[in-house]
Amino acid sequence: MADYDVIVIGAGLGGLSSGALLAHRGLKVLVLEQSGRIGGCCSTFERDGYRHDVGASIVEITQPIELVFKALGTSFGEEVDLIPCDPIFSVMYRNGERITVEKSIEATGKLIASLDPADGRRWFDFCDYCSDMMDVLLDSILVEPADTLGDMARVVKKNPALLRYLPNFMSTYQDLIQKYFKSDQVQRTMAYQSLYMGMPPALCPGPFAMIPYSEHRGIWYPRGGMIRIPEALVRCGQKDGMELRLNTPVTSVIVRNGRAKGVVLEDGREISSRMVVSNVNPRMLYLDLIGEQHLPWLTRTGVKSLKYGKSLCMVYVGVDCKPPLDAHHSYIAVSMQEVNDFWAKHVETGVMLPANANYGLVCWPSHSDDSLAPEGHHVLNVIPESFYHLKGTNWDAFKDRFIDEYIDYLSEKLVPDLRGHITHAIGSSPVDFERHLRLPEGSIYCFHQDASHQAVFRPSSKSKCIDGLYLTGSGTHPGGGVPTTMSSGYIAYSQILKHERC
Ligand SMILES: Cc1cc2nc3c(=O)[nH]c(=O)nc-3n(C[C@H](O)[C@H](O)[C@H](O)COP(=O)(O)OP(=O)(O)OC[C@H]3O[C@@H](n4cnc5c(N)ncnc54)[C@H](O)[C@@H]3O)c2cc1C
Known part of the structure; x- marks a missing residue:
């Protein structure tokens, strides 16, 4: 009899989302975190009475977060005090001038029109296009597994509107922005936001050009700091019996007969489990925590080819x-x-x-x-x-x-x-x-997020070579960011319900 049903390695947003959801389903869950703090990149620390966020600084695109809290029997708003941020951002020009962008789409249209009247008119067409694309993506590929081409086909069958927007993955952020906006000054207010996906405009896949629009649906700050989100997940999980141990690094995953059977801690102790959920960078997971001897050639080669x-x-x-x-x-x-x-x-x-x-x-x-x-x-x-x-x-x-x-x-x-x-x-x-x-190369989203590192090309949420092993966090679909890593936590949870005896 195993010590736990599930061991989760890492208390980032992905690990805590999966852990809390699995505990809510009645599984015996243990979360092991190497550091002294929860939340990983989405966390907050205190110094001399000042509270600083470690990495992520804002919450936007809340639907995947709502999905997780709803499945936990509560809501994001009930668990975290969210402060709306308006204006949403300000652009500082090197000559000292600034423009400040409000949440209102109409006010932003007027602001853009003051820079370039034709671009101001096209802003509304851009918003209509991005609004529809965002709803379709949020209802489909961003919350469903994308491990195989079969998964992708199922997602399209469930929401055929996705076919309208999939070709955008073959174009870039820059293509889409320049299709709508011709003025250099207007483009300058939108160029930086491609880096929210970790890539310059010429490499960032086209669908992420919706960010200059999506921020107008609202951005929020959790009162007390970004750590309030992982704290809420821990609170929900612990109500359902989830255990959390800080300062407990995992050095390896125990694999027997092709199945994950538990973990070995840095002090040499072993803890057994029926399943393992990893919130660790997948390259580190497969090459260091599991070891090449357990990996088929294709996984070894595939994992090594992933770029930070x-x-x-x-x-x-x-x-x-x-x-x-x-x-x-x-x-x-x-x-x-x-x-x-x-x-x-x-x-x-x-x-x-x-x-x-x-x-x-x-x-x-x-x-x-x-x-x-x-x-x-x-x-x-x-x-x-x-x-x-x-x-x-x-x-x-x-x-x-x-x-x-x-x-x-x-x-x-x-x-x-x-x-x-x-x-x-x-x-x-x-x-x-x-x-x-433990972010290899300090890579904030684990891997590149270009088309060659998306969906079926990103490591699978259900391991393809080790049974009982599930991946969550920014290294798996749908990639890095606060809402998307929570989505990955939900996906790993739904994969476990589908494939394991729960
Ligand atoms: C500087 C920075 C700025 C960012 N800004 C934004 C932003 O503004 N908006 C946004 O949406 N996103 C932002 N992000 C990205 C976002 O914060 C991350 O994508 C997301 O929080 C990652 O969650 P995760 O579940 O992948 O896990 P991580 O946050 O990477 O957490 C993984 C956890 O696993 C633990 N761990 C690793 N190895 C082991 C081991 N062997 N044993 C035990 N525990 C282990 C780690 O200590 C860590 O706590 C930023 C990230 C950084 C670093």
Whole structure:
């Protein structure tokens, strides 16, 4: 008799969603987390009375999150106090000018028309197109398994409207945005958002061009920090008996006769289970935790061919004043070409841009939730564009200088006197993310998210070579991001109900 029905490795959003849902179905579930905190990339830590989010900074596209909480017998709104964010973002031009974008589609249409009247008219056509595409994707491929071509065929049969939008996966974000918007200034307000999917506009698949529209359906911030979402999942899971152990790294998955039978902990102890759900990067899972000897040739080769995706440097900043910003998110205006060039000339070669040519995002969570900092103080997440592989140096040697120069640039040109008000600034480089969150190469979405790493090309939610092993999190379909990883947790749960004795 196994110790548990299910062991979940990792307390990220994917692992906790699956764990809580399986516990709700009456299974005996144990979640093992290597770090001292839940939530992985979607978490919050405290420093001297300031609360900082580790990675994810906002909630949008809430349908998959609602799906998980509904299946848990509750709702997202009941479990997490969501603060609506409006305006949704601000664009900072290098000459000091700014434009601020409100949630209202009509107000945004007027704003775009003030930049280019024809683009202003086309904004409404763009919204109609993206609205329909978003509803279709959310009702189909984003919440269903996509392990096999058979799965894909079933999804299309269930929602034939998907056929209208599948060809967009063969086009790019840039193609779709440029089809609707001709003005460079208007395109500059939308270029950065392709990086929300971890890719420049010329590589990002076409369907994600809906992001400049989808943000207008609403963005929210959980009062108290992003950790409120994983906390809600733990609370729901624990009501149904789910156990959680922090500071408990798993070093291997026990595989006997082709079936996952439990795990081995770092201290050598073994815990047995009927099934294992992994929230670990799938390349690390298969090559390190399972071992090549258990993998058929095709899995070994397939897993090794997966490319890690975008990584980030994040600076957690406390300030003793109200920052001169206008919205929860402010990013530096940048053209499609600049983002594409950054990829080709810098990410690929390892040569970093000088601070005054870098761009990036400043996130201001205490604009939405003033409980995050002492009275009159605020927290910011400063996110310059960066990458993992540096030429001729390494992140431990380079980090402090890189961050200092970027903050000086912001302070001089875009966020006046930021430098003079900083109480603390804690930098986390791609290598720090790799060490602390076990994200190989600091890759925030596990792998690239281009068409060759989507759906059937991403590791399957039900392992194809090891019975009883299920994958969840950003390394499996439908990829990285808060709503999508919760979707993957729901998919792993539904696969277990379908394929196992529960
Ligand atoms: C800097 C940054 C910024 C981001 N910004 C946004 C954003 O604004 N919006 C958005 O939607 N998304 C954002 N994301 C992405 C989003 O946060 C992630 O896609 C999502 O939270 C990942 O969830 P996950 O389930 O894949 O697991 P992860 O968050 O990767 O968690 C996996 C967990 O498994 C644990 N673990 C790993 N190996 C082991 C082991 N061997 N034993 C035990 N435990 C183990 C890890 O410690 C971790 O807690 C960001 C991510 C980062 C890093």
